[in-house]
Every structure is written in C-alpha cells, then in structure tokens.
Amino acid sequence: QVQLVESGGGLVQAGGSLRLSCAASGRTFSSYAMGWFRQAPGKEREFVAVVSWSGATTNYADSVKGRFTISRDNAKNTVYLQMNSLKPEDTAVYYCAASRVDEAPRAELYSYWGQGTQVTVSS
Numbered sequence: 001q002v003q004l005v006e007s008g009g010g011l012v013q014a015g016g017s018l019r020l021s022c023a024a025s026g027r028t029f030s031s032y033a034m035g036w037f038r039q040a041p042g043k044e045r046e047f048v049a050v051v052s053w054s055g056a057t058t059n060y061a062d063s064v065k066g067r068f069t070i071s072r073d074n075a076k077n078t079v080y081l082q083m084n085s086l087k088p089e090d091t092a093v094y095y096c097a098a099s100r101v102d103e104a105p106r107a108e109l110y111s112y113w114g115q116g117t118q119v120t121v122s123s
Helices: none
Strands: 004-007 010-013 018-024 033-039 046-051 058-060 068-073 078-083 092-099 117-122
Touching (some): 004 092, 018 033, 046 078, 058 068
Parallel strands (some): 010 117
Antiparallel strands (some): 092 117
8 A cells, every 4th residue: 555645736827847755655666667647637647757676767748858857766655746847738637656567657557546736836
C-alpha cells in the first residue's frame, strides 16, 4: 500500500515557475515508477512525466518537454515536478501516481494516486 500526498500547487502568472512535491508513505517507494498526470476542466486526464525506479530515466509529454523536469529523492520518499515557463494551458489539477511498471506511460498502469493539487496559470 502506498499513500501519496501532493503539494506546491497555486496561482502563477504565465512565464512563471512552480515546484510540485509528492510525498509517499511506505518502505517500498524505490520499487515504483512515479508519474505526474494532469486533468483540466472538461478534459481527460493526461500523462505529463514519469521517472524510473532509480531516477535514472525520465520521459515527458511533448507539451511539457523542455519546460518541466521530474525528479525523485528515494531517501525522502518524494517525487518532484519542476515547472518553468508556465502557460495558461498548463492550468489543471496535477496528480502524482505510483506504478510497478517501470517508466509506465499510461494512467491504467498506475496503482496508487494522490488527491491532486491545483495549478492555475493566468495570462
């Protein structure tokens, strides 16, 4: 069982930055690939980024590549999403999730989800 709690969301102007954090419970954090997803009003949940068990490999959605960076600290059971050059279209609820499938690219491969944190980017 893994419990995930996101933090760091908020309101920011276009071009600004935010850093999301996701704290995980449990002693097996390093056994899970960790992903970030987002869901905007009226839209389906979409993949944002994933980091492998070890943190050595990352993958990003094309829409955030070059602007967002995912990382993890297995000693702190925490995964991060650094978001730079934010755009109004990045506005969404952001969720972190844990998967036993390394580098899992799809939501259905994730077993555990956080409650989400709101990110709002004003123009």
